Amino acid sequence: MRFAAILLDTGRELLYRRTIIVYFGIVTLVLLFFLLALRTDVAGGVIASLSVAGMQGSTSPHGFRLGDDPDVAGMGGLTAETFVRYVQLGVAFLLFPLAILMSVFATASLVPRMLEKGAIDLLLSKPVTRPALLLSRYAGGLLTASLNLLYLTCGLAAILGLKTGVWNGGFVLSGLLMSLFFACLFAFMVLVGVLLRSTTVSIMITAALFFVSLLVRLPHANRDWPLLITSRVARLLAQATVETLYHALPQSYDFVRSTMTLIRHDGGVAWGSVLGSVASGAVALAAAVVYFSRKDY
Amino acid sequence: MSLAKTYRAPFARAGVVALRGLDLTVPRGRTFGLLGPNGAGKTTLVKLLLAIAFPTSGRASVLGRPPGDVRAKERIGYLPENHRYPAHLTGEQLLHHFGRLSGLRGGERSRRVETLLRRVRMEEWRSVRVHKYSKGMMQRLGMAQAILNEPDLLILDEPTDGVDPIGRREIRDLLLEQRERGATIFLNSHLLSEVERLCDRVAILKEGVLLREGLVSDLTRPRSAWQIDLRPAAPGVLDAVLSSVPDLRPAAAGLELSGDVPALNRAIDALRSRGLEIVSVLPRRDSLEEVFVRVLEEGEPQ
Numbered sequence: 001m002r003f004a005a006i007l008l009d010t011g012r013e014l015l016y017r018r019t020i021i022v023y024f025g026i027v028t029l030v031l032l033f034f035l036l037a038l039r040t041d042v043a044g045g046v047i048a049s050l051s052v053a054g055m056q057g058s059t060s061p062h063g064f065r066l067g068d069d070p071d072v073a074g075m076g077g078l079t080a081e082t083f084v085r086y087v088q089l090g091v092a093f094l095l096f097p098l099a100i101l102m103s104v105f106a107t108a109s110l111v112p113r114m115l116e117k118g119a120i121d122l123l124l125s126k127p128v129t130r131p132a133l134l135l136s137r138y139a140g141g142l143l144t145a146s147l148n149l150l151y152l153t154c155g156l157a158a159i160l161g162l163k164t165g166v167w168n169g170g171f172v173l174s175g176l177l178m179s180l181f182f183a184c185l186f187a188f189m190v191l192v193g194v195l196l197r198s199t200t201v202s203i204m205i206t207a208a209l210f211f212v213s214l215l216v217r218l219p220h221a222n223r224d225w226p227l228l229i230t231s232r233v234a235r236l237l238a239q240a241t242v243e244t245l246y247h248a249l250p251q252s253y254d255f256v257r258s259t260m261t262l263i264r265h266d267g268g269v270a271w272g273s274v275l276g277s278v279a280s281g282a283v284a285l286a287a288a289v290v291y292f293s294r295k296d297y
Numbered sequence: 298m299s300l301a302k303t304y305r306a307p308f309a310r311a312g313v314v315a316l317r318g319l320d321l322t323v324p325r326g327r328t329f330g331l332l333g334p335n336g337a338g339k340t341t342l343v344k345l346l347l348a349i350a351f352p353t354s355g356r357a358s359v360l361g362r363p364p365g366d367v368r369a370k371e372r373i374g375y376l377p378e379n380h381r382y383p384a385h386l387t388g389e390q391l392l393h394h395f396g397r398l399s400g401l402r403g404g405e406r407s408r409r410v411e412t413l414l415r416r417v418r419m420e421e422w423r424s425v426r427v428h429k430y431s432k433g434m435m436q437r438l439g440m441a442q443a444i445l446n447e448p449d450l451l452i453l454d455e456p457t458d459g460v461d462p463i464g465r466r467e468i469r470d471l472l473l474e475q476r477e478r479g480a481t482i483f484l485n486s487h488l489l490s491e492v493e494r495l496c497d498r499v500a501i502l503k504e505g506v507l508l509r510e511g512l513v514s515d516l517t518r519p520r521s522a523w524q525i526d527l528r529p530a531a532p533g534v535l536d537a538v539l540s541s542v543p544d545l546r547p548a549a550a551g552l553e554l555s556g557d558v559p560a561l562n563r564a565i566d567a568l569r570s571r572g573l574e575i576v577s578v579l580p581r582r583d584s585l586e587e588v589f590v591r592v593l594e595e596g597e598p599q
Contacts, residue, residue: 005394
């Protein structure tokens with residue numbers, strides 16, 4: 001019951017902050033757009049005709065276009081499956097980063113606000129252990145962010161499935177994978193929040209971790225890059241730094257690549273990177289719990 | 298066991314000492330007042346009892362269990378100083394939230410929330426978010442959340458801080474109800490008159506050291522002094538008596554005499570012999586405030 005109480009309170013707080021509602025509104029608009037504006041006529045797995053908001057769609061060697069064009073007509077044998085995957089890739093490309101960004105903004109204040117003087121005293125006086133308090137707060141933030149991601153992916157997969165007959169479970173799985181990515185990022189955010197008790201600094205450091213994780217992926221993937229450094233000591237140090245950061249931080253690039261792979265159904269998910277990121281997130285969360293459990297407030 | 302706490306501070310190598318070896322027992326069912334100037338270590342002691350902070354050395358026991366024990370905390374109610382409630386909750390939601398955290402289940406929780414909202418006169422404000430409440434309303438709601446679980450131990454840190462006289466009286470009445478229910482009350486307050494009215498035992502802390510501890514009635518017991526009130530007398534008559542009775546002196550209200558009962562009778566005889574009319578004679582008792590100031594000035598543990 002106490003765990004549920006903190007989950008409920010975290011959800012209420014996130015709704016009160018409005019960021020999650022804005023994101024929910026954007027996703028709802030996207031879903032309504034596909035629900036109301038998209039008309040398809042599918043025959044034998046091939047799109048015979050397609051219109052968006054009354055404008056007829058057509059394909060040509062230059063790509064897809066909307067509106068009347070006397071030179072080009074028809075969908076050129078575009079299969080419903082290809083169409084659905086392209087739409088989902090586009091949505092994933094545009095809305096997944098927005099979802100992560102909004103979730104970071106919405107949840108960054110959860111821990112620093114809980115630790116404010118006057119608020120934490122009262123919480124710690126209640127019959128809840130410190131690890132349970134922090135972990136329920138973490139779970140509340142993660143649950144809210146994940147529900148939003150699943151609302152997007154399940155909603156869009158269902159709408160496109162009903163309109164085209166193509167059901168792409170990979171898109172729903174990609175939403176779950178992004179939730180997992182957020183879980184790793186959020187664990188670091190909780191650690192920074194517990195250590196520094198500042199919402200702004202939490203957002204800044206999380207953004208920095210995200211970009212550093214993308215940056216270190218390049219030298220990690222190109223093993224010969226240290227040869228550019230002539231000093232042996234500097235080379236070893238640089239190599240050690242890159243590899244440590246690559247393995248200690250959530251591996252953002254591999255997550256993004258894996259979501260695309262899931263949507264397109266080509267190749268496998270980079271499970272090594274995913275599990276490595278989960279492990280680094282778990283270590284960050286454990287460090288946050290240990291620090292929180294020993295700290296004077 | 299002697300409880301000590303030193304906070305680490307960035308620019309003080311030795312840290313900041315908040316408590317220096319405190320030994321204190323609060324008997325069950327008593328109303329205990331913790332007094333001391335700012336920085337005496339009162340809030341630190343409360344935090345150590347609730348495991349909000351951890352002692353540098355020594356050990357505390359609350360309701361027979363170590364501080365932080367979940368089962369002990371189920372029986373504790375706490376109102377912190379400068380509490381900050383979640384701004385997104387209404388008064389009613391806040392009570393339900395803290396009720397859930399205290400382990401109260403559905404029907405029982407709803408019943409108590411309803412009763413307490415009525416009791417602290419917050420019924421009309423139940424659906425308003427707490428950030429719109431005045432200081433007095435926040436304190437009343439704070440009291441309601443502190444007693445929601447009908448605690449065996451109620452710890453209050455400056456419960457009447459910033460509250461107007463009517464609000465203070467309401468809070469005092471609530472505390473008296475809790476005392477009658479049998480709860481132990483641990484009151485940390487600057488308002489000595491409140492402490493004197495409510496508490497049967499007090500402790501006085503200064504710079505982390507326990508200077509005095511005991512029953513309020515013992516600390517403020519009558520000393521060998523008397524307050525004598527007179528009807529207005531003719532000019533010069535009173536001066537003549539004052540010059541003849543060495544321990545008699547003018548006071549804010551009438552006269553004050555230092556001495557035992559025979560000395561009092563001699564003074565009365567002197568006053569009456571000059572035709573002065575005595576209205577009342579009262580044994581002089583120190584107020585808690587006077588005791589507090591004297592103990593702090595002496596500064597030595599007893």
